[in-house]
Amino acid sequence: MIIFLLLLVGTGAFRLPDDMPVDYSGYKTLRIALESNKLKDLVALMVENEVVSIMDEGLGDEIDILVSGLEYPGLLDSLTSAGASYQILSEDVGADIEEEKQELLRAVPGVFDFNNYYAVKYQHSHIDALVARHPDQAETFSIGQTYEGREMKVIRISNDLANADNKPMIWVDGGIHAREWISSHTVLYIANALLSEIETGLKSQVNAMLDKYQFVILPMSNPDGYEYSRTHNRMWRKTRRPSGCKYGYTRPDGSCYYGQCYGIDPNRNFDADFGKKGVSSNPCSDVYPGKQAFSEKNTQAMRDFLLKHKSNLALYLSFHSYSQLFLKPIGFDINPPKDSAVHDAAGAAAVNAIYQTHGMAYKNIRSVELYPTSGSSADWIYLEGVTNAYTIELRDTGRYGFRLPTSQIIPTGEENIRGFIALVNTL
């Protein structure tokens, strides 16, 4: 009986209902060096069969994976016999997440500071509070709704906002991937710094930027996924719309053989070389791009707003985590694009300013050097003619990964407002 159940778990036929919280007790994260093709194939097979899931694909041939306590001994056997070198990043992901839950409980009701991660509704009410305090410099509006009906709420900031329509626009987004909690909070930190709600010691520089540009800031680009990552599955990455049947195996009556899948990867859903590289056709995969580009309401909302303003867009900047990288176009072509000299200078300025702040090294690379992908937001807007289009992968380099401790929110904000100012000054 037990063996039978294990077999079912192994094939993925037995799936937990989607509304049950996922418990990561005993799960580990490992960094594996994929030094041979044999090893790459082995890990790819384990990913496809859901023995492990990918957290991050690092530079070179490194990959960070998540594995349950049950599968761990078998994984070690396979890795050892394949001669793989690996390193354990977290011994117990469940314990890490438990620690984080305790941190979340420490939030003071009604207070939004950068000592904690906040639910979408508090991020949104924080934006409202900023606008109320700075009516001449800030306004808020929604660029659309998500599948589950949440607002895609932006804050627009400039000096003399009423007359800012013709200033060049700078777009900043975060939260495209649900589990990358630090990204929305860093973007909110930048909004606060622009409005001098945070003492950065950079007021005159910020003021010059606010004279020259209008900033449109979307901290939370995938609110459905983010809420799900808070309440059900800390490692959730995608959106939340039902996306199809596992492996595409649908019964004639429309039900699924192996279970219903949810979500598409929003950063594979943009129309840039759509559906070709770094994607999976399995709707349950973390990198499922959707049936066609812009199939999702949240990416549609971003597309419609950005297209309307593209001729005026001086910079597109998207925050993700983790790995500490400044990623330049293009993600699917190994050849440097025509603007690569501009990109190199922009990235160099940003990573240098970041490094000067707390000594954190962020690498300045083309995104294809990390791993090739199609359908990212930055590549799409770059192909639409916006020369400066970048993605920043925030802290850390793997120990905590997506579960960055709350004590690092402020330092991450401090280094990235400086990186941001340096970047804008290259435009």
Ligand code: ARG
């Ligand atoms: N980690 C992000 C993602 O997987 C960034 C991708 C950047 N593009 C690339 N070609 N690596 O969506």
Ligand code: ZN
């Ligand atoms: Zn991401």
